[in-house]
Each structure stands twice: as structure tokens, then as C-alpha cells.
Amino acid sequence: MLQPPGADSAGEFGRIDRYLKPLAAGFPGALGLTDDAAVFGIPPDRELVITTDALVAGVHFLPDDPPADIAAKLLRVNLSDLAAMAAEPLAYSLVTSLPTDIGDGWLAAFAAGLAEDQKRYGIHLMGGDSVSTPGPVTLSVTAFGLVPRGQALRRGTAGAGDLVFVSGTIGDAVLGLRVLQGKLNAADPDPLIERYRRPQPRLSLVPTLRRFATAGLDVSDGLVADLAHLCEVSGYAATINADRVPLSTATRAAVTADPTLLATALTGGDDYEIVFTVKPEDREALLASGADVTEIGRLSPDGATGTVTVLDGTGAAMPLTARGWTHF
Amino acid sequence: MLQPPGADSAGEFGRIDRYLKPLAAGFPGALGLTDDAAVFGIPPDRELVITTDALVAGVHFLPDDPPADIAAKLLRVNLSDLAAMAAEPLAYSLVTSLPTDIGDGWLAAFAAGLAEDQKRYGIHLMGGDSVSTPGPVTLSVTAFGLVPRGQALRRGTAGAGDLVFVSGTIGDAVLGLRVLQGKLNAADPDPLIERYRRPQPRLSLVPTLRRFATAGLDVSDGLVADLAHLCEVSGYAATINADRVPLSTATRAAVTADPTLLATALTGGDDYEIVFTVKPEDREALLASGADVTEIGRLSPDGATGTVTVLDGTGAAMPLTARGWTHF
Incomplete structure (x- = not known):
């Protein structure tokens, strides 16, 4: 040229x-x-x-x-x-x-x-x-x-009542970025920075996904936003429990010190974990497989398509959007 | 992200x-x-x-x-x-x-x-x-x-003595660019500019290439440079005749007005024609096929690998490099 x-x-x-x-x-x-x-x-x-x-x-x-x-x-x-x-x-x-x-x-x-x-x-x-x-x-x-052939995992193939699982831990990368930006003074910053700089693609999870997952995608925009993408294409709403979302030791320490960081973790993105759905009858076999995955919620045909409700420890809906806390 | x-x-x-x-x-x-x-x-x-x-x-x-x-x-x-x-x-x-x-x-x-x-x-x-x-x-x-399977046309598969063909016409695009840059006042600028702005991929030549070509590539860096790439990977030298290189009416008019533009045409690039090699015994069948291609030279096992000699109308080597005229 x-x-x-x-x-x-x-x-x-x-x-x-x-x-x-x-x-x-x-x-x-x-x-x-x-x-x-x-x-x-x-x-x-x-x-x-x-x-x-x-x-x-x-x-x-x-x-x-x-x-x-x-x-x-x-x-x-x-x-x-x-x-x-x-x-x-x-x-x-x-x-x-x-x-x-x-x-x-x-x-x-x-x-x-x-x-x-x-x-x-x-x-x-x-x-x-x-x-x-x-x-x-x-x-x-x-x-x-x-x-x-035919086994590629899609976003739009989840079923009503499917359980929501996520791999690894959520929130490390966005907190690592905050540390690098000088916006967060974390007690244990190194693992957070490492997660931000060096995503870990969950290729070891591929056999598990082929066996159990009905739909899925990776968490790049944020757990709430990406689960909402899945819900929108599949035609459902989802409810997840914030307390069940797996956090690393470093992120848990940061959230304990500043509880507002929980919303940051759930919505920040760059996690590169896999959020996926599983039929309820496959739950036990998946948990018995030893895969590093955690059940965090469930899909429902009720509620507005493409919405994700995040419940706190008391069972109340957190005022959370795909971008973080809702400020009224 | x-x-x-x-x-x-x-x-x-x-x-x-x-x-x-x-x-x-x-x-x-x-x-x-x-x-x-x-x-x-x-x-x-x-x-x-x-x-x-x-x-x-x-x-x-x-x-x-x-x-x-x-x-x-x-x-x-x-x-x-x-x-x-x-x-x-x-x-x-x-x-x-x-x-x-x-x-x-x-x-x-x-x-x-x-x-x-x-x-x-x-x-x-x-x-x-x-x-x-x-x-x-x-x-x-x-x-x-x-x-x-196995029919992709490569650069490195030409044989000694293979003939060199090129599709369409050479030089229009680079002269069109010169016109756009205000460096050339061509008698017939529009077809030159059109060739520069809208390359014509020679997809209609694919059946011809599959049938006849031993090696080939498209002319993006310039006819001389791209033929040199083919020669280098195939392990030969090439000789082409400048007089046989097909020129459009507009480019021929420009070259007639300023003969130094011949070197520009041969080395300028952005032609997106195909330069390819053919066994001598296939020459007649290719010419009879009606494909818009022109024979311009031949590969030789003699000469330095990867070099292209361009002969002028008198049979003398033009002092030409892949980048244009050689200035001593």
C-alpha cells in the first residue's frame, strides 16, 4: 500500500x-x-x-x-x-x-x-x-x-428458572484500576492490580461449560451489565444475591473497609470471569464436579426482560444499575 | 471493557x-x-x-x-x-x-x-x-x-522458466494519487482518481488463477516490488519488458506526455491487479481463455534471487528499483 x-x-x-x-x-x-x-x-x-x-x-x-x-x-x-x-x-x-x-x-x-x-x-x-x-x-x-458442531455457548439460549453461576471472583480488576488511578488505598493492592493487568481467561472451564451451561458470556462490562445482556437476549429477568457473589480476600477486605465498594465490584467490569446459566436439575452434578464456580441467583420469566435485581443480605433490592449505585 | x-x-x-x-x-x-x-x-x-x-x-x-x-x-x-x-x-x-x-x-x-x-x-x-x-x-x-483444499495460490511455488502475467492495467492508482496531491496535471484525470479511490479486486480472475497460475500475489506495493516478493520466496529472478506492461489509455497519455512517469507506474503500487506465473506450456490455453491478462516477462534461475530486471524498448535494463528510478 x-x-x-x-x-x-x-x-x-x-x-x-x-x-x-x-x-x-x-x-x-x-x-x-x-x-x-x-x-x-x-x-x-x-x-x-x-x-x-x-x-x-x-x-x-x-x-x-x-x-x-x-x-x-x-x-x-x-x-x-x-x-x-x-x-x-x-x-x-x-x-x-x-x-x-x-x-x-x-x-x-x-x-x-x-x-x-x-x-x-x-x-x-x-x-x-x-x-x-x-x-x-x-x-x-x-x-x-x-x-x-452445535456446542458453542450462546447468550440467548437460557431457560426460565435456570440458575445463575459465575466463575472465580468478581471485582478485583476494577479495584486494581482504582488503586492504579490513586482513587483507592487498598490494604492488599497487589492481587487487585495483577487481576487488572493480567486477566485470566477461564479456558479450563470449557469442558464444564460444554457439559452444564445453557447460556453464558464473559464478564467484561461488569457482572450486572453482562448478566443483563444474557437476560435481554434470552428473554428473561434475573435476581442475584449480592452476598453470594464470590469475592477474593483482597476485595472482601476492601469492601469491609468501605461497603460502597460492593457496588463497584458488582458493576466495574474487566473481570473476565464467565457468568452462565444451568438447569436446576444439573445443579448438584455441577457443584460435585469441583469446578471453581459459585451459584449466585436465578432467571425468572417474571420481571422486565433484560433486568437484573440484586438483593442485599436482608433480601431488599439494592438501588443498583449496570453502571453502579443509583443516586436519587 | x-x-x-x-x-x-x-x-x-x-x-x-x-x-x-x-x-x-x-x-x-x-x-x-x-x-x-x-x-x-x-x-x-x-x-x-x-x-x-x-x-x-x-x-x-x-x-x-x-x-x-x-x-x-x-x-x-x-x-x-x-x-x-x-x-x-x-x-x-x-x-x-x-x-x-x-x-x-x-x-x-x-x-x-x-x-x-x-x-x-x-x-x-x-x-x-x-x-x-x-x-x-x-x-x-x-x-x-x-x-x-490445496488450491490456495501461494507466492513461493513458481517454477524456473515460468512466464509472468499481470491482470488489467498498471499505474492508474499512483497517478490518480499524484493528481489528488496536485503533483500531476493529467489530460484525463478522472479514471486515474477512480482507480486510486475504488480498487477493483480481481475476483473474476479466481477460476483462471486456479486453472493456470503456479504462484501469484496482488500488486499493492508496486508491480516491480511485488514481483520481487514472488521471486524472493520462489527462489528466482525475473525479467519483464516495460513495453509489454498493460497501461490504460489515461496512463499511456500521461506517460507519453512525461516518460519519467513510466517508472512511477511500474513501481507506484495500489494497483490491486494480480501478478502471477504460468508454465510455458499453458501459455496458449491461458491466452485463448479470454481472461484480461497480459504476458510481461519470465522467471529465470539465473540472476540474484528476488531481483526483477525491467527491460526498455531497446532491450536495455532500466535503472529501476522497487521504489522507482535509481539516481546515481
């Missing part, structure tokens, strides 16, 4: 070659990144699951965040979407829009972060594009996963 | 819904854009071909270019890559990084441009992401195509 005279696309190709080509070595369909496209087949009993998430410096991460953390976040938010669809990771493509003055050190650390997560999650680079920009670092990943 | 308070992601979702969701109506695997990912299978006798190209305002297009032209360019540069791999278009995903102050009029015109080309090329939106940016409009498309 035509570049302005200053763009030095020959030099750019050289840097991309050096740092990104090695990441494609493990996926034959990448064709070594020598061609215009990647080429691969999939087994006839499988479907492809394809998801894309983009991150912009100053919007989704801080410009001086460590490049390896940015790489981890970029890959993992996409892997979380694959997990939420009950898919296994296959490969990913990467688009980098980088300022021309970005240093080799940044690129090397970014590529090293990708390489580490490729190994951790068994995924490989298979293509993409690298362009220069006069704006902020802009990154996007399209992740490809495989799922047995 | 967490957004800064000013990002108004709820409003952003609303706009995306309004303008982009209708574009996904024709592809069941898009799941109506309600889920975290697209899901689809492919026939067992087919392979997927996947390519990604990104465009940045101020780098790859002018910020005040008509939004429908930007949409057309974004889709078509990707469709050109599919054509170059001898694949048929299936679907695409779209990542938009847009300034928060971009108007609904821009979005509507952009979506209308996508809709028009979806109809023209039989392709549908199947997913993606939409984020806000403090920087310039940044767009990327990942296009998905299908090809019979």
Missing part, C-alpha cells in the same frame, strides 16, 4: 519480520507470514469461533503500562471470549498501528509478552497487518477457536 | 447497533452480533483463507475522503488479497477505532459504502469491535474466503 515518504515501510517490514515472524512459526497455516493470507482447514466435526477485541492506548490501557502486560491483556481478553463460547484456542491474527517513534525495546517486550502467552495458552500467530499511525498505539487481535 | 467516564460506551453501542448490525443480517454465523463471537463451519473439502488489512486516516487515506470511498477501499484491498490467493469471499470482520466527535453522517455514509460492496461482492459482516480513540480514524478488516 502507498505510504507517505516518511513512513519508511521497508524499515517497518524489517522490524515486523524480526519481532513477529517467530510468533507464527508454530502454526503451518500462517505460511510463515510470507503470503497475503493464512490458509487452513478445520475438522468436519468442528465449527470455528471467531472474536475480535481492540485496545487503544489512553482508552483501554495506560500508555506507560509494561508492553508485556499490554500483550497479555490483548490476547487474554480475546481468549476470554473464546472460553465464554466454550471454544478451544486455535490461532490469532494481530493488527498493530504504531507511532513511528516507538522503540525497538517496546516492540521486543511486546512480542516477548505475546510469546509467553502463546506458550501458556497453546495458541499461535497466523497473520495480520502492521501499519504506522500519527495517533496512539492501537492494537487488535482476532482469535480463532474450535468447538464441536 | 472499562472505558473512561467520557467515552459514553452506551451511546457508542447504540450507534454501532444502528449502523453496523444490519450489515450482519445475511450471515447466520454472525449470530446477529449479539454474542461474543461468530460461529460457523466450513465444508470439509474447503480451506479458509484469512487476510487482514488496516487503514489509518492521514496515512492510507485522506481524512476528508468520502466515507463510502474509504469503506470501499477497506473492503476491496482485503478482497484483492482473497483474489490473489484464488479464494472466494465468505465474510469479514471489522474493527473501527473512531474519534468520539465523529458524526452520525460519517458513520451512516461509511456503513452505506460497506453495504453497497457487500452486495457487489457477495460478502457479509460477521463480527468485530468498535472502540473510541483520541487519534485518527483507524479501520481494519479481516476477510475470510474459501478455496478448495
